[in-house]
Amino acid sequence: MDKKRHISIIGSTGSIGTQALEVIDKLRDKFEIIALAGGNNVELLKLQAEKFKPKYIYAAKPVSVSGVKTLESLDEIAENRENDIILVACSGKIGLKPTLKAIENGIDIALANKETLVMAGDIVMKKAKECGVKIIPVDSEHCAIHQCIKDISQVDKLIITASGGPFLHKTIDEIKNATVEQTLKHPRWNMGKKITVDSATLMNKGLEIIEAHHLFGFDYDDIEVVIHPQSIVHSAIEYKDGSVIAQLGLPSMHIPIQYAITYPDRFEGIKSRSFSFSEIARLDFEKPDFEKFPTVKLAYQAGKTGGTATVCLNAANEEAVFAFLAGKIKLYQIYEITKKIYDGHEAVKNPSVDEIFEVDEAVREKTRQYINKLI
Ligand SMILES: NC(=O)c1ccc[n+]([C@@H]2O[C@H](COP(=O)([O-])OP(=O)(O)OC[C@H]3O[C@@H](n4cnc5c(N)ncnc54)[C@H](OP(=O)(O)O)[C@@H]3O)[C@@H](O)[C@H]2O)c1
Numbered sequence: 001m002d003k004k005r006h007i008s009i010i011g012s013t014g015s016i017g018t019q020a021l022e023v024i025d026k027l028r029d030k031f032e033i034i035a036l037a038g039g040n041n042v043e044l045l046k047l048q049a050e051k052f053k054p055k056y057i058y059a060a061k062p063v064s065v066s067g068v069k070t071l072e073s074l075d076e077i078a079e080n081r082e083n084d085i086i087l088v089a090c091s092g093k094i095g096l097k098p099t100l101k102a103i104e105n106g107i108d109i110a111l112a113n114k115e116t117l118v119m120a121g122d123i124v125m126k127k128a129k130e131c132g133v134k135i136i137p138v139d140s141e142h143c144a145i146h147q148c149i150k151d152i153s154q155v156d157k158l159i160i161t162a163s164g165g166p167f168l169h170k171t172i173d174e175i176k177n178a179t180v181e182q183t184l185k186h187p188r189w190n191m192g193k194k195i196t197v198d199s200a201t202l203m204n205k206g207l208e209i210i211e212a213h214h215l216f217g218f219d220y221d222d223i224e225v226v227i228h229p230q231s232i233v234h235s236a237i238e239y240k241d242g243s244v245i246a247q248l249g250l251p252s253m254h255i256p257i258q259y260a261i262t263y264p265d266r267f268e269g270i271k272s273r274s275f276s277f278s279e280i281a282r283l284d285f286e287k288p289d290f291e292k293f294p295t296v297k298l299a300y301q302a303g304k305t306g307g308t309a310t311v312c313l314n315a316a317n318e319e320a321v322f323a324f325l326a327g328k329i330k331l332y333q334i335y336e337i338t339k340k341i342y343d344g345h346e347a348v349k350n351p352s353v354d355e356i357f358e359v360d361e362a363v364r365e366k367t368r369q370y371i372n373k374l375i
Contacts, residue, residue, distance in 0.1 A: 001265050004032045008054075008077050010098055011090030013038035013045050015192045016112045016138065016257065020087055021048060023258045026270045030262065035077045039090070055082075078102040087261060088113045089138070091194055092318065093360055096120055100353065103133045110260035112138035114211045118314045120356050121214030122306075135215065136260040141208055142215055143256035144234035144247035149216070158218050159236040159244070160208055161228040162288065163188045165200040168229060172292055176332040180324065183331055188231040188251045197321045201334055202288065206299020210310050213303055220303050225296060227286045250275060295335050298342060308359040309347040315360045316341035319367035328375050337374075341367050 007024070011017045017038070024031045035056040038045040042063040049057050049065040057063060058071040071077060074094070078086065078101035086102045087110040088095045095113030100120075102109060104127065111117070116124060128135050137143050141160045149155060166185050167175045183200045184193060191199070198204035209223050234256075236246035249255050254270045262269075290297050295317075302313040320334040329337065341363060348355060 001030055001262060005030060005261070006032050006034050006082055006084045007087065007261060008033070008035035008037070008056075008080070008083050008085075009087045009089060010037045010074055010077060010095065011039075011088070011113070012036040012048055013041040014089055014091065015190065016089035016253065017087070018044075019253050020089060020257045020261065021052060023254055023261065023270050024052070027258075027262070027267055030267065034080060034082050035071065037071075037074055037077055037090075056080075074098040075101055078107070079105055081105055081107065083107045085110055085261060087138070087257075088116065091115075091192055093119060093315075093357070096124075096353070096356075099124060100127060103127045103131050103135075106131055106133060108134040108136070110136050110138055110257075110263075112257075114139060114207050115314055117211045117214045118207050119311050119360065120353060121210065121310075122350070123353060123356075125214050125217075134263070136263050137211070137215055138253075138256050138260045139208060139211060140251075140253065140256045141235040142212060143259055145212065145216060145237055147247045147259065148235075148237045148245040152216065154239050155218075155237050156222065156240050157238040158212055158216060158223045159238065159246075160205065160212060160223060160225050161231070161233050161235050161285075162202065162205045162225055163199070163231045164227045164229050164288075165202065167200055167292075168227065172332075175292060176330060178331045180327065183324075187229070189253070191253075193325060194318065194321055197324060197331075197334070198317070201295050201331065202293035203295040203299065203317050203334070203338075205288070206296045206302075207314065209296070209299055210303045220300055225288050227288050228284065230280065230283055232280055232283055248275070295338070298335070298339055302342065305347050307347040307349040308351050308356065309342070309345065311351070311356050311359045312342055312345040312347070312363045313338065315363040316367045319364050320371065323368075323371045328371060333374070337367060337371060341370065 033054040036054045037058040039060040042059045078098035085108040089112040095116045231251040233246045258269045302309040316338040320337040323329045
């Protein structure tokens, strides 16, 4: 980075967004912030704007900060060619449209928002290729794979690690009766609520398989999931000759966030302490139990079906997660409801962006109605 990188963050008030600002705070001479955007937490957005002095801010609610222009939409950020890179760190489907718009404007993307690829991976990756735009993954597993790959044509298999979440060694009955509080206590990562619930059901891993398929162009049969409770090996690849390259590091999202926004350069930045194998002492691996965590199988099925199958999977799961967080359903019902809705969905092949949003809305409505009948 021989000159300051101009960056905007969509979702600056969330878990990824705030950690990204911690990284940028350590690398002030490397970045100039163009825009910060959040949803409802306007108090935090204001504090961020006062500290980091972006040119623009956007929030889903009215917001104003003296000396900073308030934008009307996320599109205005995505269209602004002052940006070299945009970190898309919002949750849910709102990430898709600005990501596409930024790509059309030739702006590189650091992508945390996995829903963008789960909903429209084919469209997003094709457009990025056409526009010569880099999509650099922030998700720690995909960031790990990105770091391991030198020549993708020589790679046979992707190996995605999963911590297994808080219920890894619990019985099915314990999982069925898990409370919201137990579910939100992730043993390794401190993340937003939606992704934390997905980590407990392992749907997060399912979504990551779909994300990996699009980012790296691998068949689903060549993407393997392995449970690794310590979250030190963030993922690996196997080359044709049997050589396996893995990326390791302490479990901190600062590292993949920094990698994505400074790529291809590396800086000390926010590194908290040096890595020590002897401190880690042991690394365990085991096969995922698809009986206890059937969400992964469902995600493979949706990914292989393609088209709107993954849109349906994502939307039904998200609505079910919201219902769980609201205390309306039990944890295991998230899978049962998602499967029920998924089984009733007829996938549309090669959908347009409008069709994707139509299916998303229809599936959400159907899922909400189904949940309301259950409770
Ligand atoms: N957290 C992690 O460690 C992690 C790891 C890998 C991938 N991811 C992915 O990264 C994404 C973000 O996750 P997270 O854990 O950071 O979620 P989060 O903590 O819930 O943050 C979500 C962010 O999106 C913002 N937002 C919501 N509605 C918005 C709107 N209409 N316009 C603009 N911004 C809006 C929120 O703003 P307000 O808070 O102001 O409402 C917040 O800044 C997800 O797709 C997740 O799967 C997260």
